[in-house]
Amino acid sequence: MSQEGYDKLVAELKRLESVERPKASAAIAEAADKGDLSENSEYDAAKEAQAHLEAKINDLKMTISQAKIVDVSRLSTDTVQLMSTVTMTNLTTHRQMKYTIVSESEANLKQGKISIKTPIAQGLLNKKVGDDVEISIPRGKLRVHIDGIAIEA
Template sequence: MVTRIPMSVAGHQKLRDELGRLERKDRIDVMKAIEVARGHGDLSENAEYHAAKERQGLIEGRILELKDKLSRAEVIDCTKVGSERVVFGTVVRLLDLDTDEEITYQLLGPEESDVKNGSISVLSPLGKSLIGKEVGDEVLAQTPGGKREFEVMNISSSETS
């Protein structure tokens, strides 16, 4: 059974752009670097050649990884999700019941989550505890700083896909 990866339209496009760059530019650049390094003679002691081959391996590995993720992507338009309950793509405003601090996160897929920029993975402990919740619900979640209790203050759909 194929495990689907939830992904926003923007996140899907970002991965497609990276794949395109790797296939059309980086792969070609590293092949040229390998050819130049081969021209420098003995390959057994040619650091430039070995570095280029290592970079080629990293590029090819990332290409395979991106193709796999894109083939399993379940693309979700975050502007079209409801705002009655917390689901993938919604923006949720939380009140930390321990500190009275309000925080806002958008729930996205693991490839897109970036806490510093206001998004968390639906697969993270906090993300999992929020799924299906409504305004007024309280959740207890394990965070990097320990167990925290939050109240859902607001749920909205995203302005970007």
């Protein structure tokens, strides 16, 4: 993953632990003050929200602990790989597309960042500029011509 992606995950973890966790505890305490816990749906909802929050915190901790930060200065533009920004032309519609291949946790289609686990990314890996590639996607086949490969720091 990129350093930027890693930093965002660490910041999100800090926010969840320092802001959201105390809010969840306060919501449970407030609901508990309202009396009989056996019939207190507000208490049950607060406990469930806390459980979801703790699961999210644990997932983030696991992702961060297993993260490997990619040194983009050592990457090559010879072939498509993780962190490559690929410019390509759809051979059917002749429209140009541009995607950056990133880790799953950094994927954001609105920013043009696709997970390395997507069919498009998998179909592009190890391809070179000038290659015509046919990729199996859920809607059928996507045929593209690779116009350029860049590494954007």
